[in-house]
Amino acid sequence: MRGDAGIATLLRPRTPTEALRLLAQHEGALPIAGGTDLMVGWNAGALAGRTFLDLSRLRDWSRVREAKGGVVLGALATHTQLLRHPLVRLRLPLLAEACATVGGVQIQNRGTLGGNLANASPAGDTFAPLAVYEASVLAVSKRGRREIALADFFTGPKRTSLAPDELIEAVRVPLPARPPTRRLFRKVGTRAAQAISKTVAAGLLWLRRDGGVEELRFALGSMAPTVRRLRAAEAFVRGRRLDPAVVREAVALVAKDVAPIDDVRSSAEYRLAVSRNLLLGFLDGR
C-alpha cells in the first residue's frame, strides 16, 4: 500500500536558493510540484521511505514571460496556466492545444510543465510541440545554470540528463522568424480526456511562395523511448513541392525515426499506421 506518511519528510523551501541547498543536502530527495504523477507512485507504495522536496512555493518559477527572441516558460507553470496564457496561445498554439489534452481539468490545474519534463514519459503530450518549437530546458544547481536542448534532455523512458543536484527552472522556446504556413497538434488516445497517447503528433510547415517546402518540423510522441523528430522525412521534403509522389515518399520515411512497440495501449502496427496518416494529412493540407 501507500508509503508510510509518518516517516516521510516533505521539505518546503521558499526560494530557489533554499531549494538547491536542500537538494544538495538531502541526497535522493525527490522534487514534487503538482504531484499528479509522483503521488500516484506514492499512493501505490513505490516511493516509500523517500524524502520529498516541495517546489510549489517557488512563485518565480511559475511565470511565463517574453525574452529576447523567444518565450520563457517557468517550470512550475501548470497546464491550465499555459493553455490560458495569451503569449502561449498566440505564439505557441501547439503547446496550448497539447496542455488542453493532458488529463482532465483537475490534472491540468496541478500538473506542471517542469514536472511533465522531469517525468520523461515517452507519452508526454507537451513534448511533441516542444520538439517542433525547438525548446530547451533551463537547469539550475548550486554549481550554476545550463541550457539543455530537448533532444539531449531525454535519455530514455523516465530518464533525463539532469544531474542529481539539478532542478528544472524553466523552458526556453525560441520564436520562429515568421509564422508557419500550416500547423498541427493531434493526440490519439482511447478517449478524449484522461487518456495516455497511443501516438501524439505536432507539426509546423513553412512553404515558399512557389509552393516548395522551406521547412518541415514534425515530431511524434509515444512512438519511441523518447519524443522523436522525423529527421528523414523533414530532410526529404525540403525544397520540394508537396505533390502526391513526394508526400508518399515522405510518409514512407516515418519508420526511419521511430520505434513503436506493442503495449497495453496499442500495437506497434496501429501506432505506425496512424502516425503515417497524420503526416500524410498534414502534408496534403487536409
Place this chain on the structure above:
Amino acid sequence: MKTAFTVNGKRRAYAGPAMRRLLDVLREDLALPGTKEGCGEGECGACTVLLDGDAVVSCLVPVGQVAGRRVATVESLGRTERLGTLQEAFLAEGAAQCGICTPGMLMTASAYLRGGGTANAAEIRRGLAGNLCRCTGYQHIVRAVQKAARGSRPRREGGLGQARRPARRRR
C-alpha cells in the same frame, strides 16, 4: 509538522505527517466524509475538491502542500435542509445514481460555473471530462449543470453556493 489552512471558510490546524493525502485528512481528521475516494490515482475525479478555487483531485495532494491555502469540499455547497443551486439541479434532473461520483461532479461543475462556464453541453462535457460516472449517467449530469448554469444567471449575491431556487421536477 504543523499545517494551517482554510476548509470551507473555517481555519483548521493540522498536526501530522505532511505526506498524508488531503483526501484522508478531510475524511478522517476533519470529519468531512462528503469527499469520496474512487480510484486513488487521479483518473476518476470522485475526490475532487477546490484548492484556491481550482478543481483538484485530493488523492494526489499531499496535505503539506495546502498550508496557507483555501480548500472547499462538497459540504460547502449547501446543507441537507438548504441545498445549493447546483445540488438542487442534480436532484431535479436525477443526476445521481449510485452517488459515488456525485461530490466530485458537483465540485468540478461548481468550479466550471464559477469560472464563467456556460450552459453549452459540449463545453460542460469538456469541463467534466476528468470525472467518471460508472453508472454512465452523463446525460442527466450534463442537463443538471445546464440547468444550474441557466438558473444562476444573472448572478445572485452569495454566488452559486447559497442561491436557492425551488426545485422544479421535469419528469
